[in-house]
Amino acid sequence: MSLSISTIINGEPRSIAIDDPRVSLLDLLRERLDLTGTKKGCDRGQCGACTVLVDGRRVNACLTLAVSVDGAEVTTIEGLARGDLLHPVQAAFIEHDGFQCGYCTPGQIMSAIGLIQENHAGSDPERIRELMSGNICRCGAYQGITEAVLEAREAMSEKNRSDAA
Amino acid sequence: MSPESISPILQQGRHGSNAGQPLTRRDGVLKVTGRATYAADNHPRGMLYAVTAVSTIARGRVTSLDVAAAKAHPGVVEVITPANRPPLSHNPAEKMPPFGFRVEVLQDDTVRYVNQPIALVVAETLEAATEGAALLNPRYETAPARTGRDNGDRYAPPAIGVGSPPRTAYGDIEAGMASATRVTTAEYSTPAQYHNAMEPHAVVAEWDGDRVTLDMPNQALALSAGAYAKYFGIPPENVLIRSPFLGGGFGSKAILNGPQILGILAARMLQRPVKLALTRAQMYGPVGHRGATWQTLRIGTEDDGRITALHHHSLSATSSFDDFIEPAANSSLPLYASPALLAEHEGLRLDTGTPGPMRAPGEASGSAALEVAIDEAAQACGMDPLAFRLANYAETEPGTNKPFSSKALRECYDQGASRFGWSTRPLEPRQMRDENGLLVGWGMGTAVFHCPHFPAEARATLRADGTALVETGGADMGQGAWTALAQIAAEALGLDPDQVELHSGISNLPDGGIAGGSGHTASAGLALHNAGEDAIAQLSELATSDEASPLYGAGNVGVVARHGRLHRRDDETRSESYADILARARRREIVGTAKANRSPDVAEGHALLSHGAVFAEVKVDPDLGQMRVSRLVGAFAAGRVINPRLVQSQYFGGMIWGISFALQEEAITDRRTGRIMNADLAEYHVPVNADVPSLEAILVPEQDDIVNVLGVKGVGEIGVTGTVGAIANAVWHATGVRVRRFPIKIEDLL
Numbered sequence: 001m002s003l004s005i006s007t008i009i010n011g012e013p014r015s016i017a018i019d020d021p022r023v024s025l026l027d028l029l030r031e032r033l034d035l036t037g038t039k040k041g042c043d044r045g046q047c048g049a050c051t052v053l054v055d056g057r058r059v060n061a062c063l064t065l066a067v068s069v070d071g072a073e074v075t076t077i078e079g080l081a082r083g084d085l086l087h088p089v090q091a092a093f094i095e096h097d098g099f100q101c102g103y104c105t106p107g108q109i110m111s112a113i114g115l116i117q118e119n120h121a122g123s124d125p126e127r128i129r130e131l132m133s134g135n136i137c138r139c140g141a142y143q144g145i146t147e148a149v150l151e152a153r154e155a156m157s158e159k160n161r162s163d164a165a
Numbered sequence: 166m167s168p169e170s171i172s173p174i175l176q177q178g179r180h181g182s183n184a185g186q187p188l189t190r191r192d193g194v195l196k197v198t199g200r201a202t203y204a205a206d207n208h209p210r211g212m213l214y215a216v217t218a219v220s221t222i223a224r225g226r227v228t229s230l231d232v233a234a235a236k237a238h239p240g241v242v243e244v245i246t247p248a249n250r251p252p253l254s255h256n257p258a259e260k261m262p263p264f265g266f267r268v269e270v271l272q273d274d275t276v277r278y279v280n281q282p283i284a285l286v287v288a289e290t291l292e293a294a295t296e297g298a299a300l301l302n303p304r305y306e307t308a309p310a311r312t313g314r315d316n317g318d319r320y321a322p323p324a325i326g327v328g329s330p331p332r333t334a335y336g337d338i339e340a341g342m343a344s345a346t347r348v349t350t351a352e353y354s355t356p357a358q359y360h361n362a363m364e365p366h367a368v369v370a371e372w373d374g375d376r377v378t379l380d381m382p383n384q385a386l387a388l389s390a391g392a393y394a395k396y397f398g399i400p401p402e403n404v405l406i407r408s409p410f411l412g413g414g415f416g417s418k419a420i421l422n423g424p425q426i427l428g429i430l431a432a433r434m435l436q437r438p439v440k441l442a443l444t445r446a447q448m449y450g451p452v453g454h455r456g457a458t459w460q461t462l463r464i465g466t467e468d469d470g471r472i473t474a475l476h477h478h479s480l481s482a483t484s485s486f487d488d489f490i491e492p493a494a495n496s497s498l499p500l501y502a503s504p505a506l507l508a509e510h511e512g513l514r515l516d517t518g519t520p521g522p523m524r525a526p527g528e529a530s531g532s533a534a535l536e537v538a539i540d541e542a543a544q545a546c547g548m549d550p551l552a553f554r555l556a557n558y559a560e561t562e563p564g565t566n567k568p569f570s571s572k573a574l575r576e577c578y579d580q581g582a583s584r585f586g587w588s589t590r591p592l593e594p595r596q597m598r599d600e601n602g603l604l605v606g607w608g609m610g611t612a613v614f615h616c617p618h619f620p621a622e623a624r625a626t627l628r629a630d631g632t633a634l635v636e637t638g639g640a641d642m643g644q645g646a647w648t649a650l651a652q653i654a655a656e657a658l659g660l661d662p663d664q665v666e667l668h669s670g671i672s673n674l675p676d677g678g679i680a681g682g683s684g685h686t687a688s689a690g691l692a693l694h695n696a697g698e699d700a701i702a703q704l705s706e707l708a709t710s711d712e713a714s715p716l717y718g719a720g721n722v723g724v725v726a727r728h729g730r731l732h733r734r735d736d737e738t739r740s741e742s743y744a745d746i747l748a749r750a751r752r753r754e755i756v757g758t759a760k761a762n763r764s765p766d767v768a769e770g771h772a773l774l775s776h777g778a779v780f781a782e783v784k785v786d787p788d789l790g791q792m793r794v795s796r797l798v799g800a801f802a803a804g805r806v807i808n809p810r811l812v813q814s815q816y817f818g819g820m821i822w823g824i825s826f827a828l829q830e831e832a833i834t835d836r837r838t839g840r841i842m843n844a845d846l847a848e849y850h851v852p853v854n855a856d857v858p859s860l861e862a863i864l865v866p867e868q869d870d871i872v873n874v875l876g877v878k879g880v881g882e883i884g885v886t887g888t889v890g891a892i893a894n895a896v897w898h899a900t901g902v903r904v905r906r907f908p909i910k911i912e913d914l915l
Contacts (some may be wrong), residue, residue, distance in 0.1 A: 022292040031291060036206035037199015037626075037818030038414070041363045049363060050795035064496040077199035086197065090891040097814045100643030102196030103363040109197060133853035136411050136846060138363050139643045140821030141814060141856040 004068035009010070009033070010079025018066055026050045026061035029076060037077040039102055046141045048135030051107035051114075052076050058114035072163050077106035080113070088155040089113050090149035100139035114163045116156055123150060182656040184307040185670065188429055189879045191648045191667070192410070192641070201410045205367040205442045207380040212369070213242055215431050215731040217424050218301045219450065220276045220342030221308035223516040225841025227274045227283050227303050234300040235286055236238020240293025244301070244790035245285040245427070247271045253426070260487070261392050261421065263328060264385070266519050267487045268423040269451060270430070274552060274620035275304065277486050278518045279840045280450025281399050285427045287435060289436035310839030312517045313398040315375040317482065322512040324444040324494035325481070326527055332509040333498060335564030339473025341505030344464025346505060348474075351540045353462070353905045355493075357482070358455040359448065359844075362642075364412020366452050367442035370432035374697045376403040377429060380410035384419035386638040387676035392421050393429065411642035416522035418891070419681050422452045448548050449832065453521030456482040456491045457513075458530045461495055462538035470546045474505040477535065483512055484519040491520065496531025496886075499774055500613050501539070502559040516711060520589030520903035522681065524822055525882040528614055529889065532621050533826060533907055536610035540901065550609055550894065551582055554701040560770035570767070570871035573802035574611070574776035577865050581800030582609075584863060585780035591775055594901035604783040605795075606899025611885030612777030616687065616878045618763035619678035623692035625654060625700045625757040631729045631744035633658050635696065636668040639689040643818075644881055645811035646685055651876065652807050653690040657697025659726025673756070676715065683775075683879030684806060691761040691873050700727045700757025707755075708746045763873065771871055775878040777801035779820065783893035785899045794824050794892055798858050801883060802867035805876035810882050816862035818882015825852050827892035828908050 005019045009029075018028065026043070029035040029052070041049035050061040053075040080087040090111045092098070099105040103155045111132060121127040128149050130144070137145065195201040220227070223224075250271040257268045269281050276283065284301055311317045325331045342348055362382075363406065377397065383389050386406050387602065394401040411418055428441030439578040443452070458481050465474040477497035477783035478870040482491045494508035525532075543553035560576065561568055561575050582588065591597065592609045597605035623637040635654040641647045647667055655662040668674060671687075677689040708731055716724055716731055716739065724731040732740040767773070772815045782796035799820050806812050828851040833842045843849045869876045889907070896914070904913045 019289060020292050022296075023254070027291055030206070031208070031432075034208065036202070036208075039203070039364070040205070041365070041762040042846045044447075044845065044847075046443070047363065050725045077197075079199050086194070090197040094189050097189070097810055099196055100645070100814055100818060101363065101411060102192070102201050102643070103203060103410075105196050127853040129857070133855040136363065136853060137852060138361055138415075138851060140818035140852070140857070141815075142854045143817055143850070143860050144814065144852060145407050155659065 003067050005067055007069050008052040008073040021067060023066045024062050025064040025066050028066035029061060035076050035078055039103055039106055041104065048111060049104050049107040051135065052108040053110055053114055056096060056117065056132040058111055077109060089148065089152040092152040096144040096151065097141065098144035099141050104135060104137045109143055111135050112152065116149065116153045123153065125150060147160065183662050184543060184652045184807050186808065188652065188662060188808055189810065190645055191645065191651060203364055203410050203412050204369060204380045204382050205440060207369040209369065209371050209438040212438040212440055213435060214291040214294040215285050215287045215289050215428050215439050216298045217282040217427065217447060218286060218298040218303065219280045219447055220283050221279065221840065222276055222305045222307050223279045225276050225305050225307040227276060229272040229283055229304040230304050231300060231302045231487045234302065235297040238293060238297045238300055240289040241286060241297040242289060242300040243287045244273060244297065245274055245431060250864045251430060255395040259386035261395065264420050265392055266420060266521065268421060268426060270423045270426050273307060277697055278450055278484065278516055280447055280518065282427060282451065283429055284422050287431050287439060312834045312836045312839050314513060314514060320512045320514065322488055322490045322510060325490035329492055329495065333495065334507045336505030338476050338507040342463065342465045344846050345473040346468050347545055348463055348465045349545045350463045351538060351541060351905055353460045353537060354459045355515065355530040355533060356378050357719055358523060358830045359832055359849065360415040360417035360418060360453065361448065361846065361849065362413030362415055365443045365445060365448055366418065366425060368420065368428045369438060369440045370429040371438040372433050372436065375399045378407065378571045379429065380477035381425060382414065382415045382418045383408040384389045384411065384640045384642060384680040385676055386640065386672040388679065389421060390672040396426055404672065408640060409670040411640060414642035415524040416681060417696060419454050419533060419679060420453065422450055445846060446844045449841045450518040450891060452554050453523065454518065454716050455526065455530065456520030457488065457525040458491050458493045460493055461532040462534060463591050464538055464542040466542055466546055467628045470548045470553050472501055472557050475501060475503045476507045478509050479531065480511045480513050482515050484517050485514045486633065487519040488512065489520045491530055492527035493531035493534065496528055496535050499562055500559065500611060501557040502563050506564050519853040525614065525885040528882065529826060529885045532610065532886035533889035535575050536887060537893050537905065538892040540608065540890065540897065545877055551578060551587060565772065567770065567772045570771040570773050571804065571867050571869035572776055573615055573865050573867040577776055577778040577800040577802050579824065580863050580865055581778040581780050581798050585798040586859060587780060593749040594862065594898045599784060599816060601873040604787050604899040606895040606897065607780065608861035608891045608894025608898050609778060609780045610887035610894065612779055612883050614683055614775045614883035614886060615777060615881065616773040616872055617682040619684055619688040619690045620760065620762045621678035621692040622675035622760045623689065623696040625658060625693065626673050627700050627755045629744060629747050629753050631742055632664045632666065633660055634666045634668065635693055636674045637689050637692055638674040639669040639685060640680035641670065642680060644685065644815060645808060646680065649686050649692055649807045649811060649869045650690055654693040654697050657694045658701060662730065662738065680710055683881040683883065687873055687875060687879060688761065688876045690877060692876055694757050694875055695759030695761050696809055697755045699759055700755050703755045703757060704743060704746055705731060708741055711749065713749060714746065717739050735899045750867030767871060775801065775803035775883050777887055779891040781895040783892060783895040783899055785896065785914065790895060790911035792909065797858060797888065799884060799888065800863035800865050802865040803880045803883065804867055804869040804872060806864055806875060812864060813862050817860050817883045819882060820884045820888045821852050821857055823888025824856065824892060826889045826907060831908050
């Protein structure tokens with residue numbers, strides 16, 4: 001069986017032949033497209049390590065069938081930096097030590113970007129903690145993660161203001 | 166954390182050194198861009214996927230597997246079972262010293278625990294291998310599972326932990342109890358816990374003749390390479406382990422396990438690269454865990470609160486076929502002064518996978534029980550818990566009377582208590598409420614952790630351009646080793662850290678020792694330090710014996726290495742750059758090498774320990790019993806701090822593990838079947854962001870000139886200790902209910 005999907009991955013239009021309908025978006029990215037930045041921690045939507053943006057919304061790539069992203073736009077951790085210029089969330093994670101082993105980090109960053117863009121959290125650390133709770137960090141870098149999201153949100157809204165001006 | 170926010174004393178700089186600076190992680194950009202390569206990210210050409218089929222019973226044997234059905238599935242290449250498993254050169258039923266356990270690698274049809282591998286399916290795709298494993302439809306002959314204290318087999322273990330004696334006694338324990346005015350006795354239990362590193366154990370194995378390359382997360386490269394060599398009957402130098410990044414380890418990636426060996430075996434059998442990654446559920450069995458304990462503490466006290474005898478007994482669970490006895494009772498040995506001490510252990514055989522070291526093995530479980538018992542003894546004496554601990558402050562190591570190499574515990578108590586506001590704490594429980602009517606409680610615990618040292622080697626190469634390459638086969642599972650080790654090497658070499666390139670995380674480098682026991686920075690760091698000094702000594706020799714050098718003849722007064730130049734010690738204006746010295750000597754490079762170990766005198770003559778004090782506030786809903794940790798302040802003294810940003814993160818991580826231990830983590834076994842009912846990350850609770858309040862970790866200055874020349878102790882595990890007890894004691898203080906079973910649950914308070 002061969003299924004063909006058209007999708008935009010990190011800004012690049014792709015036409016992908018998928019030979020097996022069981023393939024998840026996570027395994028498509030990791031095993032077939034060599035986009036291994038997205039991580040597999042549980043493969044059942046419980047840890048958030050595989051979080052990517054599909055049409056700007058946060059999804060668990062492990063719970064998403066690859067064929068279902070036909071026509072959609074997918075953004076992964078590899079699609080954030082512009083050359084050497086890090087996304088504000090990426091830079092803030094480094095500055096606030098929002099990770100240790102780094103394995104959950106791509107998912108944390110994608111979740112953070114999603115929630116900042118959706119503007120659910122505002123600048124309330126309690127809300128940020130709640131809304132980042134779908135991403136488990138076993139090393140326990142939560143304090144740095146929360147600080148990073150707060151700072152990045154500020155940096156992104158400043159940038160938006162200056163872009164609008 | 167900005168450099169300005171670090172107090173000068175914590176920077177502890179040495180003649181222009183960058184050590185002590187809160188540098189951000191060297192691997193930060195790689196980790197935030199997804200370019201850090203973990204084992205399962207590798208994909209050599211022609212790679213196959215292996216998936217283990219695992220047992221669903223805890224004890225018995227496999228009577229049939231539908232191999233034909235699995236093989237018939239499109240894409241399946243091979244099914245490996247005990248019937249066709251190729252031979253191994255090491256008997257898996259024999260332990261592999263010093264740290265290796267017995268492993269299950271399809272040597273027979275016996276099932277010893279749930280999630281034991283019973284077959285391996287190899288296929289062209291992950292989907293086909295997964296489906297193939299599901300088609301095996303195993304049938305079993307099932308025996309009753311031993312699941313707990315009432316049906317497990319008790320025994321006297323010959324050793325506990327890693328080769329420690331099961332019983333340690335100082336003084337006359339019963340005489341001590343007899344001389345006490347009161348004795349408090351209680352039993353505490355801790356559950357089985359699973360490491361649950363975010364990265365599942367994985368291996369990508371590729372053979373080339375009798376050489377094999379293994380991409381795998383690994384906390385002990387040289388040791389593991391040697392062990393794999395024995396399993397596969399090849400020389401150790403033919404095993405190349407690449408482990409540039411580990412997605413967490415916590416002890417579970419230091420020791421060989423069955424599934425990874427099977428993945429490597431499949432690659433050799435099929436002569437193609439093979440990737441094997443465990444599922445989350447499969448991590449609850451063959452890759453170690455923290456064994457359950459049932460601990461009894463008896464504490465004799467006098468009227469003034471002084472301890473006359475401390476007796477700690479631990480019944481520690483292990484598997485039916487191997488021994489790892491959680492050395493929990495030993496937590497009572499190094500901390501509180503007592504004329505009589507007795508720590509003893511019994512083993513309990515259950516039908517589980519063999520436990521192993523998990524972040525603060527022994528110390529975490531033992532400290533949890535000890536710190537609550539101490540709180541209970543203080544309560545019995547009518548004393549404030551901090552005053553009680555100070556009344557029993559050990560000025561030398563209890564039992565041995567050895568001096569401490571350093572001990573700033575009193576400062577930890579002072580600074581932590583002051584920051585937390587401990588002095589206003591009411592003595593009686595159930596006295597405080599917040600503005601919403603929630604019960605508020607304050608509790609504390611003492612943190613303590615030993616300072617092991619592992620033999621390690623390193624190489625430091627000064628290059629013609631004045632920069633350096635330093636190499637040691639270490640492991641960074643998130644501690645920040647790549648950054649801290651580079652800082653240590655840069656200090657020894659008199660260079661800025663950004664002039665130092667660090668190679669590590671691969672087994673063909675000088676042996677960097679083990680990343681465990683909170684000893685990696687000290688061990689690999691000392692090797693790098695010594696290698697750097699060796700390189701500088703060679704460079705000095707070149708310069709001071711060269712008439713054309715401004716340093717000519719300075720051999721006797723000596724030189725100082727700083728910012729890429731050697732300076733005369735007695736006249737620092739006379740100096741020369743490394744690059745100039747090398748160029749005139751027509752040397753492309755200078756290679757310094759070193760082996761580093763601890764001098765036996767240091768450990769013989771001193772107690773080597775890190776200390777800390779943790780203060781916790783919890784809020785409890787009086788009607789619903791819901792608990793939350795609302796504040797946690799830890800103050801820790803662990804010798805010299807190489808990088809305060811990273812050390813703070815290590816303390817935070819440990820304290821969050823303490824929250825987890827106190828209130829969340831527990832593997833729950835179905836007593837009928839021996840199956841773990843919550844073998845996933847939704848039901849096996851670990852803290853999420855919303856579970857963690859604002860944390861504070863105070864880095865208490867401590868100078869230690871004895872533990873090693875770096876003055877470095879260790880910070881990776883101490884944060885777990887003390888914290889568990891502090892939270893449990895705060896729950897008591899909030900509610901008046903003393904819970905002695907971890908994790909503390911809502912129903913315990915209702």
